[in-house]
Amino acid sequence: MQFEIDFNSDEALYLQLRNQIILGIAMDQFHEGESLPSVRSLADMIGINMHTVNKAYTALKQEGYVKVDRRKGAVIAVDADRAGTMDEIRRELQTVVAKSSCRNISREEIHLMVDELFEWMER
Amino acid sequence: MQFEIDFNSDEALYLQLRNQIILGIAMDQFHEGESLPSVRSLADMIGINMHTVNKAYTALKQEGYVKVDRRKGAVIAVDADRAGTMDEIRRELQTVVAKSSCRNISREEIHLMVDELFEWMER
């Protein structure tokens, strides 16, 4: 997998990286038990600092997407904490739905976008 | 309308305020043509700095939710730019859907949350 980092984005580099890895897991480009590249090699590949990659990995560990093994590095291990994720998603969706409502975007249109994204990730 | 600001949140104060105002518009607590409180009075009400409120208002102006009149202050005026909002929402939904997919949260469950949020806002 290759990572696309936008250095002009206002989103922090380590968050862009974290989100892309979550996307990679969702799209089955990373499989359970598989190791992510080492912090140093990935930093070299992308052209950013080692600590920035480490920060992304630490966040992924905190959020339950990987477990870190001293030998194998960051290993994909998604824990099944649905409750916490549901609350988190509900908060994020609230703003999305509020914006939509203001602009007369219907719930059906949101549903369509969600479906398109699910299907896009499954191939 | 009363605003609930969480000073311990990692989300910036001006963004919390902006989101709550968008929510207020969506929930029809602010109506088209109505004025928001002045930057100074709202700052006093919430207990934050004038410039922080001003930053929220400026963001809302930039994003097409209010127009600023020197006399009336920030007036609710939602422009109908659906295209730009759709793109923005699609980006935000991508991360949401990726997280859901990792945790085996189905598209039906997302649809349900979206519907609940729409209904909650409409009363």
Add this chain to the structure above:
DNA sequence: CCCCTGTTATATCCATCATATAACAGTAGG
């Protein structure tokens, strides 16, 4: 004329982001 409106200009303090250099402990392989 005074008060309130948004707006602008500085300045300061603090947290975060991203970088750099360095060192340490554990493991795998030659």
Add this chain to the structure above:
DNA sequence: CCTACTGTTATATGATGGATATAACAGGGG
């Protein structure tokens, strides 16, 4: 055994953004 690689930690620096404070200006209303 030694080298090379892993994550981890510590420390320092510069840049940026968030939030604050004080101040001043221009315009409209009563």
